[in-house]
Amino acid sequence: MTPAIRVRHLWHRFGAFDVLRDVTFDVGRGEIFGFIGPNGAGKTTTIRVMATLLEPTAGRVEIDGVDVMRDPESVRRSIGYMPDHAGIYERVTVREYLEFFAEAYRVPPASVVDAVLELTDLGRISDKVVVTMSKGQKQRLQLARVLLHDPKVLILDEPASDLDPRARIEMRNLLLDLRGLGKTILLSSHILTELSDVCTSVAILERGQLVVAGPIAEIASRFEARRAGAPQGAPEIGGASAAAVAVPQAPRRRVKLRVVGAPEAASAALSTAPGVVEVELAGGYVYATYEGPESVVAHIVAHLVHAGVGILGVEQERNELERIFLEATRGEMQ
Amino acid sequence: MSAEPVATAEPAQGATGLVERLRQAIARHSSAPNPIWMREMRQSARLTRTPFVLMSLTIIATMIIAGVGGSVMQTQRSDAVGQALFHTFFSLAFFVVAWAGPAVAANAIASEREGRTWEAVVLTGMSPKTIARGKFLSAFTAIASYVVMLAPVGALCFLFGGVDFLEVLIGYVYLFALSALFVAFGLAISSKLATSRGAIMVTLLLSVPASATIFGTFGPGLGQAVHGLWERVPSGAPVWLPMAYVRGELGVEYVLLLFVVPFVVIAVPAWFLYESTVANLTEPTDDRSSGLKRWFIGTTLVLVLAALSAMIPLITGDQILIALVADTTLLLLFVLFCVSVFMGEPLAPSRRVRYAWDRSNVGRVSRWLGPGMEPTFQLVLGATVIALALVSVGGLVREMFLPRGSTSLRFDVFARFVSYFGGFTVFVIGLGAWLRARSTNLFGQRIVFGVILGGLAIVPWIIALVLGIALRGSDATLSFACASPLFGFVLLDHSANGEVVAAGFVMSVIFAGTGFAALGSAFRRARGIVRAWEERQDQTDAAFAAEDAALEAASRNAASS
Incomplete structure (x- = not known):
C-alpha cells in the first residue's frame, strides 16, 4: 500500500540559503505523524510544499499517490491544511463561516456543515459570531473548516500553539477521533509533550535536514540498542540516513528526586554516586543528571539510601519523545 | 462523513x-452567487460604521448642493441653477467614487493576506478569477450603495430644470462605470501588496492626483473643445459628457467621441486591471501570463481600430499627418508600458504549468501565449510591427480618398518619423528583454529600465545644448540629440535640414540594430538557463525512476521469498 504522504529528496532554496536539504520520509495511512523541529528548521516550508503552496527547488512530494507538482488541484481536494496562526473571518457566525468554505469547496453546505459541527462539537455555538469566540473555539473552527471536503490527509501546522491546557486536551481528543475516522494526520509542532500523547510516528528536522524519522517505539529501541553497543540494525530509519542520525555515545538523562530532610545533604551524597555527572537544587528538589542506561537510577537510589538519605519520590524528567529529540539533535539546536 | 463535490452549472462543452x-x-x-x-x-452588514458613513456622506453632499444652489439662485435663472446643481452633484459624486472606490477595494485582498486567511481560500480550489470577481463585486456593491444614497440629492436639479432626465440617467451610467474602474x-493595487494599510495608502496616493488630472483633462478641458464641435454643449462644463449625448449632432464625431473613445478609455484599463489582479492572485508557479497577453493582443487591436476610425472624419493631409503622429506616439507609449509589465515574465513556464498543459492537451498557440520570456517578447515585437504597419497603411489609404483640393499627406515627413519611432520601439523591446534575462529582481530591473529610457530622453538634449552654446547655435548641433526619442518630433519639421534627417535615419538604424541584438542575446541567455534547468530536472526524474524501480524490485523479491 502506498504511503499517504511520500516526501523524497526534497530541496528548497531561498536566495542563497538551503532551507531544505534532501528531506525524505513517508507517512503511513491512518497515522498521526509528528513533524518536529526547532523554529526555522524547515517544517513550514516542507508543509507548504505538501499543501501545493510552494514549488520545491528539487525533489518530489506525493499525497495519496499524487505528485503535488503534477496535479495540485487533485492534491488540494485530498488534503485539509491548517496553517500556523491562520486567520479567521471575524464578523461572520460559525455556521456562515463553514457555509462559505463549503460553497468554496463545492460541497453541499447544509448537510456537510451540520456533520462537521457535530464532529467538532461546535453545534452549540453555531450562531455565535467568530469575534466573540475563545482561541480554542477558533482553532476548533479552523479544524472544522479543513474537514468540510472530507480530506484523506490532514496537515496541521502548530494546531495547539497559543491554546490553554483545556483547549489542548480537547484538540488532542479531537485528533484521536479523526484518526479513528481513518484520517492520516501530519502534525507539526515544537511542543513535544503535545505530540507524544497522540503521535504514532515522528520525523525530526533540524537546519533543513531530516535527523530521524519513523515510529517512536522503533526509534527509541534503536537508540537504546546503539547506547548498549549492539550491532547496527537497518541502515535507515524511515528514510533518514544512518549518517544523519547523531546518536551520542553516552546519553545523558535527568532524574528528579524528593528527599527527606535537607536536599543539600542528598546533593552532597549524589556527587559521588556512580554515573552522576551533575547535581542541581531547585524548588526543594534535587535534579541529578546521569550518563548511561535507565538502570543507573537504581544505583543512584541505592547510593542515597546507603548514605542515609530518605527518598520520597523519583521521577524521570522527560518522556520518550523528548529524549529522542534531545539525543537526536544534541548540539545542533539553533 | 462524506462530501461529494456538488455538480455546478458549468458551461456545457x-x-x-x-x-x-x-x-x-x-x-x-x-x-449560486x-x-x-x-x-x-x-460581514459588511455587521459593520456598525457603514450606516454612519453613508449618512454623513449624504448630509455633506446635501449641504454642498444646497450651498451651491442657494448662491447661484441669487444671480442666475432657474434652468442655470438646475445645470449648476447637475455639474456640482456629478463632480462631487465623481470624487467620492474616485477616492472611496479604490480605498474600499484596496482593503479587499490585502486584508486577506494580512489576516492570514488567504491560503485557506486558495486551497479550496477557487480560481483566482472567481476570487477577483467576488472581491470586485463586494467592493463595487459598497461604492454603488454610496452612489445610491446620494441619488435623492442628485435629483434636486430636476426642481430647477435646465437638464434632461436622459442626461441625468447617462450621468449615473458613467458614474457606475467609473466606480467599476476605480474599484x-x-x-x-490590493492584490499586489501584503498589508491593508500599505494598499490603502498607495491607492490614495495614486488615485487622488490621478482623479484630479482626469477630471481636469476630460472635464472642463475637453468640454471646451467639445463646445467648439457642438455649440449646445455648455462651454467648459465639467460634466459635459452626459449632456453631449442629448445635445450633440449625430455624425461620425458623435459615434467616435461618445461611443468609441469612452469605451476604449474605460474598457481597456478595466480589462488590464482585471487581468493584473488575476495574475497577482495566481501563484508564481502557475500561469500568470496568458490573461495579460490576451489583454495585450486585444488592446493592440482596439488601438489600431480606434486609430483607423479616427481618420475617417479627417479632410486634409495635414490632419492625417497629425493623426498618424498621435497614433504612433500612443502606440509607443503603450508598448513602453507593456514591456515594463512583461519584464515580470518567467524565463520559461514552470513544471506545474507544463504538467497542466500536458494534462489538458493545450495546443501550441495557447502555449505560446502562456508564460515564458521569449514568446512574450516575440509577441510584443510582432504585434507592434503589425500595428504600426496597419496604422501607416490606413493613413495612406485615407489620403487617397481626400476631397479634391485639400492638402496632401507629406509622406516623406511621416516616413522619417515612423521609421525613427519604429527603430526606437524595437530598441525598447530589446532593452526590456535583455534586462529581464539578466536579473531575477523584477522591481530593480524595471527601475533600471526607466532610468535608461529617462536618461536617453534627457541627456542627448543636454549634450546638444552644451554643443549648441559652444558652436554658437549651429543647426547641426541638433543632430547630437538624435539619440533622444523626443528627436522624432524634430523630424516632423518640414524644413528640417539634411544633417538632421540623416542623423535621425542613422539613429533609427542603430536603435533597431541594438534592439534586435539585445533580443537575440536575451533569448540565447534565457534558452541556456532553461536548458540547464531542464537537464537537472531530467537527471532528477531519472534518479527517481531508478529509485522507484529498485523499491519495486525489492518489494517483489520480499513478496516472492
Whole structure:
C-alpha cells in the first residue's frame, strides 16, 4: 500500500540559503505523524510544499499517490491544511463561516456543515459570531473548516500553539477521533509533550535536514540498542540516513528526586554516586543528571539510601519523545 | 462523513454560442452567487460604521448642493441653477467614487493576506478569477450603495430644470462605470501588496492626483473643445459628457467621441486591471501570463481600430499627418508600458504549468501565449510591427480618398518619423528583454529600465545644448540629440535640414540594430538557463525512476521469498 504522504529528496532554496536539504520520509495511512523541529528548521516550508503552496527547488512530494507538482488541484481536494496562526473571518457566525468554505469547496453546505459541527462539537455555538469566540473555539473552527471536503490527509501546522491546557486536551481528543475516522494526520509542532500523547510516528528536522524519522517505539529501541553497543540494525530509519542520525555515545538523562530532610545533604551524597555527572537544587528538589542506561537510577537510589538519605519520590524528567529529540539533535539546536 | 463535490452549472462543452454562454453564466450566478461576494456582504452588514458613513456622506453632499444652489439662485435663472446643481452633484459624486472606490477595494485582498486567511481560500480550489470577481463585486456593491444614497440629492436639479432626465440617467451610467474602474484599480493595487494599510495608502496616493488630472483633462478641458464641435454643449462644463449625448449632432464625431473613445478609455484599463489582479492572485508557479497577453493582443487591436476610425472624419493631409503622429506616439507609449509589465515574465513556464498543459492537451498557440520570456517578447515585437504597419497603411489609404483640393499627406515627413519611432520601439523591446534575462529582481530591473529610457530622453538634449552654446547655435548641433526619442518630433519639421534627417535615419538604424541584438542575446541567455534547468530536472526524474524501480524490485523479491 502506498504511503499517504511520500516526501523524497526534497530541496528548497531561498536566495542563497538551503532551507531544505534532501528531506525524505513517508507517512503511513491512518497515522498521526509528528513533524518536529526547532523554529526555522524547515517544517513550514516542507508543509507548504505538501499543501501545493510552494514549488520545491528539487525533489518530489506525493499525497495519496499524487505528485503535488503534477496535479495540485487533485492534491488540494485530498488534503485539509491548517496553517500556523491562520486567520479567521471575524464578523461572520460559525455556521456562515463553514457555509462559505463549503460553497468554496463545492460541497453541499447544509448537510456537510451540520456533520462537521457535530464532529467538532461546535453545534452549540453555531450562531455565535467568530469575534466573540475563545482561541480554542477558533482553532476548533479552523479544524472544522479543513474537514468540510472530507480530506484523506490532514496537515496541521502548530494546531495547539497559543491554546490553554483545556483547549489542548480537547484538540488532542479531537485528533484521536479523526484518526479513528481513518484520517492520516501530519502534525507539526515544537511542543513535544503535545505530540507524544497522540503521535504514532515522528520525523525530526533540524537546519533543513531530516535527523530521524519513523515510529517512536522503533526509534527509541534503536537508540537504546546503539547506547548498549549492539550491532547496527537497518541502515535507515524511515528514510533518514544512518549518517544523519547523531546518536551520542553516552546519553545523558535527568532524574528528579524528593528527599527527606535537607536536599543539600542528598546533593552532597549524589556527587559521588556512580554515573552522576551533575547535581542541581531547585524548588526543594534535587535534579541529578546521569550518563548511561535507565538502570543507573537504581544505583543512584541505592547510593542515597546507603548514605542515609530518605527518598520520597523519583521521577524521570522527560518522556520518550523528548529524549529522542534531545539525543537526536544534541548540539545542533539553533 | 462524506462530501461529494456538488455538480455546478458549468458551461456545457458544446455550448459555443455567445448568447448561450451568457445565458448559462446568468443562470449560474443567480443560482449560486459568488461565495466571496456573499460572505463579504454578510460581514459588511455587521459593520456598525457603514450606516454612519453613508449618512454623513449624504448630509455633506446635501449641504454642498444646497450651498451651491442657494448662491447661484441669487444671480442666475432657474434652468442655470438646475445645470449648476447637475455639474456640482456629478463632480462631487465623481470624487467620492474616485477616492472611496479604490480605498474600499484596496482593503479587499490585502486584508486577506494580512489576516492570514488567504491560503485557506486558495486551497479550496477557487480560481483566482472567481476570487477577483467576488472581491470586485463586494467592493463595487459598497461604492454603488454610496452612489445610491446620494441619488435623492442628485435629483434636486430636476426642481430647477435646465437638464434632461436622459442626461441625468447617462450621468449615473458613467458614474457606475467609473466606480467599476476605480474599484478595479484599488483591487489591482490590493492584490499586489501584503498589508491593508500599505494598499490603502498607495491607492490614495495614486488615485487622488490621478482623479484630479482626469477630471481636469476630460472635464472642463475637453468640454471646451467639445463646445467648439457642438455649440449646445455648455462651454467648459465639467460634466459635459452626459449632456453631449442629448445635445450633440449625430455624425461620425458623435459615434467616435461618445461611443468609441469612452469605451476604449474605460474598457481597456478595466480589462488590464482585471487581468493584473488575476495574475497577482495566481501563484508564481502557475500561469500568470496568458490573461495579460490576451489583454495585450486585444488592446493592440482596439488601438489600431480606434486609430483607423479616427481618420475617417479627417479632410486634409495635414490632419492625417497629425493623426498618424498621435497614433504612433500612443502606440509607443503603450508598448513602453507593456514591456515594463512583461519584464515580470518567467524565463520559461514552470513544471506545474507544463504538467497542466500536458494534462489538458493545450495546443501550441495557447502555449505560446502562456508564460515564458521569449514568446512574450516575440509577441510584443510582432504585434507592434503589425500595428504600426496597419496604422501607416490606413493613413495612406485615407489620403487617397481626400476631397479634391485639400492638402496632401507629406509622406516623406511621416516616413522619417515612423521609421525613427519604429527603430526606437524595437530598441525598447530589446532593452526590456535583455534586462529581464539578466536579473531575477523584477522591481530593480524595471527601475533600471526607466532610468535608461529617462536618461536617453534627457541627456542627448543636454549634450546638444552644451554643443549648441559652444558652436554658437549651429543647426547641426541638433543632430547630437538624435539619440533622444523626443528627436522624432524634430523630424516632423518640414524644413528640417539634411544633417538632421540623416542623423535621425542613422539613429533609427542603430536603435533597431541594438534592439534586435539585445533580443537575440536575451533569448540565447534565457534558452541556456532553461536548458540547464531542464537537464537537472531530467537527471532528477531519472534518479527517481531508478529509485522507484529498485523499491519495486525489492518489494517483489520480499513478496516472492
